[in-house]
Amino acid sequence: MRIAIASGKGGTGKTTVAVCLARVAPNPVRLLDCDVEEPNAHLFIKAGHMETFEAAMPTPKVDPALCALCGECEKICRFSAIVQAGKKILVFPELCHGCKGCMMVCPAGAISESPRLLGTVETGQAEGVGLVTGRLRVGEAMSPPLIRKVKEHAGTNGADTLIDAPPGTSCPVIEAVSGADFVLLVTEPTPFGLNDLALAVETVRALGLPFGLVINRAGSGYDGVARYAAREHIPVLLEIPETRKAAEAYSRGLVLVDALPELKEPFKALYRRIRECADAARQGKGARPC
Amino acid sequence: MRIAVSASGPGLDAPVDTRFGRAPWFVVVDTETLEARGVKNGQNPDLPQGAGIQAGKTVVETGASALVTGHCGPKAYRVLSSSGVALYLGARGTVRETVEAFRQGKLSLAEGADVEGHWV
Known part of the structure; x- marks a missing residue:
């Protein structure tokens, strides 16, 4: 119980x-x-x-060499924790809720996990x-x-x-x-x-x-x-x-x-x-x- | 050069809006010709946070090389600076008056955010 x-x-x-x-x-x-x-x-x-x-939570880390700037990661994020501005992908780890959605949708496999200490x-x-x-x-x-x-x-x-x-x-x-x-x-x-x-x-x-x-x-x-x-x-x-x-x-x-x-x-x-x-x-x- | 000014309307004579993330418009002005166009600060209402980040993206996408506004938080500043958009604070009066102040070098270049970020 x-x-x-x-x-x-x-x-x-x-x-x-x-x-x-x-x-x-x-x-x-x-x-x-x-x-x-x-x-x-x-x-x-x-x-x-x-x-x-x-205790830590997975937040995204983007490898710019692999990133094709398709914007899929930004689209799935409800919290603006990962956005594309111009020709760059910016990550705001403090806004990330740790769902790993961006890592799953990235077709280039450019996003890996970077822990944020909770x-x-x-x-x-x-x-x-x-x-x-x-x-x-x-x-x-x-x-x-x-x-x-x-x-x-x-x-x-x-x-x-x-x-x-x-x-x-x-x-x-x-x-x-x-x-x-x-x-x-x-x-x-x-x-x-x-x-x-x-x-x-x-x-x-x-x-x-x-x-x-x-x-x-x-x-x-x-x-x-x-x-x-x-x-x-x-x-x-x-x-x-x-x-x-x-x-x-x-x-x-x-x-x-x-x-x-x-x-x-x-x-x-x-x-x-x-x-x-x-x-x-x-x-x-x-x-x-x- | 082209600069973006946060404003409550789309034209040169619109009053400036000293808020950055929640300003309804950005007026993009050519400082030589005073040619101006309004760009809506279209926020995705489904997003619970990140207004400054989204507004920063919008300004970057206008191709302006500088933003003039009243206040700017740390996350918005990161978006702007990552794309080389310079930040000037001290917008007041109308967009036209602000552009004039900018042309006369009366506005100072900000080295960073001047207000705290919002968390939720």
């Missing part, structure tokens, strides 16, 4: 929830930190040593959690290709995989949550939380993924999120009360269920509920949201 933890708004507690789920999972799990612009799951899941691999993928183990962290190269503008590389490390043979998604609702989030059996949306009870939650709900509905809600820092007095969830028939699977102890634990890099053991059972129940929802959706029984 693949569970993606997403949010819309940043800072609502995606990683907090993801590491708690990893901690209470009945079996060893993979935790993929796909928030590659600002990964932070490793601050809570403390693997002693992380193996680090460089960042690193780090893997480690800690207490039954296989942590995989993507870290985008500073200066790299495109995160989905690196997120794909991180997702290649998803658990196999039915092992559960938790995907800590980046915030927002654009391409990086789509890349992170696609293929998930269930999307857990984490929000906070504020007007900002609600605004971005509604966008995230639109996104997962468009993707046709089963989803449910966690309200973090509950108890602020703002009930807009609860009313929205009821109106939209979105199940609130867990509410995490706002407490000073929770904030202190977070600031020290502690997993919330370790610092507040009374949350262990609710998180175990959440895990079970997610599995039921995902199973129901897979069998076509569950309405969506779950």
Whole structure:
């Protein structure tokens, strides 16, 4: 089972929830930190040593001696990453999405691969959690290709995989949550939380993924999120009360269920509920949201 | 020589457009005879990015040896310079006024882009 933890708004507690789920999972799990612009799951899941691999993407390199200036490469590129200007082919590797279309259509075989470094993928183990962290190269503008590389490390043979998604609702989030059996949306009870939650709900509905809600820092007095969830028939699977102890634990890099053991059972129940929802959706029984 | 000026219309008396990539027209002017023709900066609307690159291609294909505009980003500059098109900044007023300023040597040759590129 693949569970993606997403949010819309940043800072609502995606990683907090993801590491708690990893901690209470009945079996060893993979935790993929796909928030590659600002990964932070490793601050809570403390693997002693992380193996680090460089991740790169193929971008075109043109041999002018072979190029016949037919313009086919330019025609297939949706991103103007390879263009013909006058009698020259220019490549803008930073715009390339790595599809290799230009290499396939070139009748002269003039285009070869030149790697563009995306960042690193780090893997480690800690207490039954296989942590995989993507870290985008500073200066790299495109995160989905690196997120794909991180997702290649998803658990196999039915092992559960938790995907800590980046915030927002654009391409990086789509890349992170696609293929998930269930999307857990984490929000906070504020007007900002609600605004971005509604966008995230639109996104997962468009993707046709089963989803449910966690309200973090509950108890602020703002009930807009609860009313929205009821109106939209979105199940609130867990509410995490706002407490000073929770904030202190977070600031020290502690997993919330370790610092507040009374949350262990609710998180175990959440895990079970997610599995039921995902199973129901897979069998076509569950309405969506779950 | 022939120069291209980014403009909001096709003729000599059109106001210049200080944007390069998204200017609707380029007016290609012979600086000796003031003979002018408008070339549409036809962007492929299906392309999500690369306006400056496409505009650079359009200018290269006009055969102009210099471009006068307001601002130019790094990718567009690479397209222009790879084909030897000189970049002059400081276009203002109408195309005619800009060409006159160019003829009097009041515009300075740019050594590179003067604004940051757009990413998405």
